[in-house]
Amino acid sequence: MNRSLPKTKGRQPTREALLRAAQTAFCTRGYRDVGVREITADAGVSIALVNRYFGGKEQLFKEALADLLDTGRILDVPRDQFGEGVLELLFGESGRREVPFAMILLASGDGAAHAITQTALADLVFEPLATWFGEAEGRIRAARFMILSTGLILYNNVYPLDVLSPVLDPRLRAWLVEQFQALAS
Numbered sequence: 001m002n003r004s005l006p007k008t009k010g011r012q013p014t015r016e017a018l019l020r021a022a023q024t025a026f027c028t029r030g031y032r033d034v035g036v037r038e039i040t041a042d043a044g045v046s047i048a049l050v051n052r053y054f055g056g057k058e059q060l061f062k063e064a065l066a067d068l069l070d071t072g073r074i075l076d077v078p079r080d081q082f083g084e085g086v087l088e089l090l091f092g093e094s095g096r097r098e099v100p101f102a103m104i105l106l107a108s109g110d111g112a113a114h115a116i117t118q119t120a121l122a123d124l125v126f127e128p129l130a131t132w133f134g135e136a137e138g139r140i141r142a143a144r145f146m147i148l149s150t151g152l153i154l155y156n157n158v159y160p161l162d163v164l165s166p167v168l169d170p171r172l173r174a175w176l177v178e179q180f181q182a183l184a185s
Helices: 012-028 036-043 048-054 057-068 079-091 098-107 111-133 138-158 170-184
Strands: none
Touching: 012 036, 012 048, 012 057, 012 098, 036 048, 036 057, 048 057, 057 098, 057 111, 079 138, 079 170, 098 111, 098 138, 111 138, 138 170
């Protein structure tokens, strides 16, 4: 991820505390309903540090979202194991699937946050996936991936379907693996 400030020993813990507090706040209450004072109180730091590290609330939102949109985890899955690997990322214990999704959904109610989110999704998710999938069908495959994974996350976390949770139905699992694998083939 491209960060605006270089990592240093003194700054990193405070910066990380602000990012984590912002992610929690933006994922639970949304951009519009969260103030910088709340974030800094949750992080246990001075309000002036938001401006020092991020320049303001919009940039803090942008970097908090970018930190969660870790497409590298998807792109690191070997092509021959892509279907299984993606399901592990989305359903496995290590997956952070609900956090960016909640932040993305709640951003739609604010014009600035919506614009930041749209740009981040295009630059940090769609374009890298399109490149990874390849020239011929890359953009179409990236769109299919985003549609399929977002729908899966929506119906697993926001509007749960009994065939997804608490245990993924084996027939549905096999179909999902097949669909994700087809994108990488």
